Amino acid sequence: MPPYRVAIVGAGGIASAHANALTGARDSAGGARAELVAAVDVDLARAKEFAETWSMPLATTSLAEALAAGEGIDLVHICTPPGSHVALAKEALAAGATAVVEKPLAVSLAAVDELLAAEADSPGFVAVVSQHRFGSGARRLRGIVESEAFGRPLIATCHTQWYRDAAYFAVPWRGSFEIEGGGPTMGHGIHQMDLLLATLGEWSEVTAIAARTSRDTGTEDVSMALVRFGSGVLASVVNSVVSPRETSTLRFDFEHATVELEHLYGYSDDDFTVTAAPGFEDEVAATWAEGPSGQPSGHSPQVSAALDALDSGQAPPVTLAAARVTLELVAAIYKSAFTARPVRRGEITADDPFWARMDGTGVPWAVRS
Structure with missing residues (x-):
């Protein structure tokens, strides 16, 4: 062609x-x-x-x-x-x-x-x-989830702990719900959260908090969330731009193994660590050695x-429809944080203020323009 x-x-x-x-x-x-x-x-x-x-x-x-x-x-x-x-x-x-x-x-x-x-x-x-969905390590992990080769996934953690100083927020379009759509929940942690969802499937409910702890910004600089998945998996999610030791980490605890990924802005196969539960060492090692390999994440x-x-x-x-699922989780984190209650997937409809704006009914630390 x-x-x-x-x-x-x-x-x-x-x-x-x-x-x-x-x-x-x-x-x-x-x-x-x-x-x-x-x-x-x-x-x-x-x-x-x-x-x-x-x-x-x-x-x-x-x-x-x-x-x-x-x-x-x-x-x-x-x-x-x-x-x-x-x-x-x-x-x-x-x-x-x-x-x-x-x-x-x-x-x-x-x-x-x-x-x-x-x-x-x-x-x-x-x-x-x-x-991040397209690195070989993530594709291998998704295959393991689908096949239940490590047993059922039970809990997960998804942490994006980055550092952005005052100069970063001095750029006019940053730190704004109108132009950026939010803080680290929207603009930074979204990549790790997207990989979390691509690995574990449909989320069903979220409970969250968010705060502006130190940065001069109209958005949050930290958020924390507990996410329930349709499969029953429970996940904790942290998004921060006030963390001097920067890291991006994902951890998945299965019945028979733990899979961890730690990187910053992109990963290779070497950034994964697999730990078998007692008695499953040979089986887990053999399974992890199979599948896609050699492709770092990236564009x-x-x-x-x-x-x-x-x-x-x-x-x-x-696809646009698939990406909307991740953005709906972002909106739900904001809604839960700003209304102090759990939010279920599908409840943010066209008559909801959090459908029109990620700050919805407003945040406690900023005057809405």
């Missing part, structure tokens, strides 16, 4: 990860699967610099111009602040292109549902970047999977 023609919107730091993954995607004969043809950014100078770096013929401040240029655009990779994601993705869909959107997908469930409606009316699709394996899906006319992973 001819290479997919790609525009990248937003020329900030994460855009380079997308460009690298796209230019590195090759078919079985070694041919390019994607052609970078347009860089779009509100800052034209930055768009031009990015276009020059990645040998893109067009630099512009207008996605509409990019979509209309030359032979058109097949794929639009959206790497802008979260508040702009839905409008840009809708613009891509209206032109018949497929949008690949960075996390967080949107700043509210209402915005996601608006985008779902636009996707239904377009030949294009929306895929959401969830790069490249997800981009390759997305291109494979498009080749066959299918929706690329992770």
Whole structure:
């Protein structure tokens, strides 16, 4: 197939990860699967610099111009602040292109549902970047859960403990429910929570607290949640940007083994530790040695999977509907924290203030604008 023609919107730091993954995607004969043809950014100078770096013929401040240029655009990779994601993705869909959107997908469930409606009316699709799902270790772990090779999963922990100083929050669009959609629950821990859900399946209920402990921000800087899954698994979730020793950790305790993953912004097979229950050492070691291996998490394996899906006319992973499940958990954590009660999956409907805004009825430490 001819290479997919790609525009990248937003020329900030994460855009380079997308460009690298796209230019590195090759078919079985070694041919390019994607052609970078347009860089779009509100800052034209930055768009031009990015276009020059990645040998893109067009630099512009207008996605509409990019979509209309030359032979058109097949794929639009959206790497802008979260508040702009839905409008840009809708613009891509209206032109018949497929949008690949960075996390967080949107700043509210209402915005996601608006985008779902636009996707239904377009030949294009929306895929959401969830790069931690695509490392071989995570895929191996998911297979073990499905087969119950380690017995049933019983409890889990999911901790994103990062550090962001005052300078980080001095950037105008950060620390805002309107533009970012929330604090570390939305913008930082969402990647680990997405992997938690991809591993354990449907969540059913959450009880949470959140606080602004020290950062000058309109959002929380810490949240903690207890999550119940449909299978009966119980999980604790911590999201922080006030933790000097930064780490991202996931732990799954099965009947016969514990599987732990510790990394920061991306993992390899070596970042997993497996501990067998007494009497199960040989069985657990043999099972863990099987399955996928050798693929670190990152944008490249997800981009390759997305291109494979498009080749066959299918929706690329992770679908908009699948990503909404993770965003619904984020909304439920905020609702539980700000209303001081448990929240069940499915209860945040269109008449709920937490459907329209992640801060819903308001937070105790910030004046809502």
